[in-house]
Amino acid sequence: MGSEAESADMFKCPVCNGNVKTGPDDVVITCTYCGGTSTIEGKAIGDHLMEAAVGADERIQGFQEFLDKNKGMNKSLVKNAKIVENRLIYVPVWTAKVKADSYYKGYKTVQVPVQKTRTVRDSDGKTRTETYTDYETGYVPVQSELHTDTDERLLARKGARFYGLGEYLDTIKLEKTVPYNFEKIKDLDPIMLNAEIGQEEYEKAIHGRVADNHRAQAASGLTELFDCRTTSSVRGTTYLQAPFSLIRYKFQGDLYKAAIDGNSGRVVLGEIPITKGQRIMWTLLGLIGIILSGVGGEFLYPQFIAPEMDMTFFGVGLLLTIVGIVMTILGFRVLIMTQRVKKG
């Protein structure tokens, strides 16, 4: 792997006067000598926090626990997984509490049961009326409100994304942070990334994101959303540096990856191989499913044409059919999957 980034810009730390190398688009700079953090104009930035990180061995341990938990019948997974990449990277994250209130209006539809009568002719040719239940559409006006107060985190890099980012950002908790201290993590040889997105930019972006979330949430239960008005306020904006690691590993010659929270050493999202044996087992399960659902169908069909339905046979048939179809889908899905993706 190539050498780490060298940047052409120098930034003079306003705290210790040290010369800090920076990337061209960095807007929040952390001094690599004293840990002082300021904007590129030299303004102080309030609290600058970080999450402590665990060493490579502890990350491997967390990774192996993840494999062990998800190995299934693949007993050799932990032993034969060979790690080829496990580098710690400190990513810049903005986090804040966002309180948002929405008012929305729309409508949804429901099925209303309606008793109706109809005239039928029985086998003797006599006519009689019978009642039956039909369903008609009902329109339900909805006016409601949404109130949330959530932690909103954003990776402070432009246009950037990495494997497991969403799951990783969810693990970031302010309670786990400590004041930034480069001395504590220096020995882990992390890649440090400065922020490219400043505080004001983050707060604007996050207003938009929360409003869009509210709109999506409001629209989800409705047939049509007429209006949705959101007001939001951001408080406690904090800049922190959070440790992340991507582990790439080989199993039976194939390459897989897992995203690691560098603070706890635990996997947040990872890929799990599927062995030949596992594929065969699942396929067998699927085949059994086909037979089961067929047996279920044999129970069901006579009940449909019989004058009196036997609820026991009907229930057993329906149950077998559903279980069989579910087994078939699950079984054959594994047969054609590349790998499993599991959350930690």
Add this chain to the structure above:
Amino acid sequence: MARCNFCDADFNTGPGDVLLVCPYCGTAQTTDGVKFKDHYMIRVHFDQGEAQTTLLDWVSKQLGAPEDLPATANFVQYEQIWYPFWISRVDAHTEYQGMGRDATFHDEWPQRRGAYKRINFFWKPESGQFTRRHEINIAGVKEIDEDIRNFPIPTRAKEFFSHAHAEEFDGKVLHSNMTEEQAKAQARQIAIDRQTKLVLQEISKIESRKDDINVGETFLIHVPVWELTYRYGNKKYKASVSAPTGYVIESQYPRSMSFRAGGIGVGLIMLLLGIVLFMIAFDVLGLRAMLSGLGLGPDSLVGGGAISGGLLSILGLILLYKAASRKEAKESV
């Protein structure tokens, strides 16, 4: 042909190239020779060998990829292409007026309180505003693979562009087909379109709008991608691998003969079995009569035949498709 305004070297340009990168001194400049300063790159972290190994190890786990692929694949072409992207920050504030939908409800259902039998839509005047900050990423060349265009910028440090670094890997640095002004104009248009989408969620007819669009800092970044071609058997397969992170942006890959044969064989058997069961269930072509020797009752193999036959047919078709199709795989990020 263009002449560098900074080192006087002559170098080749293609039609449509308007922001040029001199292959000798690396200076980004307009066709008039004005230097462009905000020009960045992301460093290569996976050299050619590492990119190739990563690609083959990754591809070999794909469904039906031959087991000897990493050992026997031969790379016949390898080129590092530096793609230009324009990244703009756009502040947008839109005030709008127009007509939005609303409805009145009539005739409540007695058996379901709160639900009405009739709904009457009407238009009502609405106004409001949206303030958003958009980050817009535009590929600087027209002929670019869709997957490369949509791939996120790698999470690695940006640096000022260094042609020496690209040269280490014989990298081919693509000139940008658009100038900073064109990129900004396009970013502005994309931002307006996104604002329009937001407004149209709230109202259906826009009667008037006032947009305050401010295209802020805009920079050009070159991102290196390994464009690889490998031969397996008699066929060639193309792949793109991100040089900073080793992610496989996309790759074609072979499927082994045994996988294809097995898939087609098993798929066909399942499909045939499924169809026969179906035909028995619905008594097509008098199949039930032909099978009377088996002692089928009038109701047997009807429900079961339909369900199992249906499942078998669907699975058979899926297996046939998987076995016969040509495949491309992408690493999701």
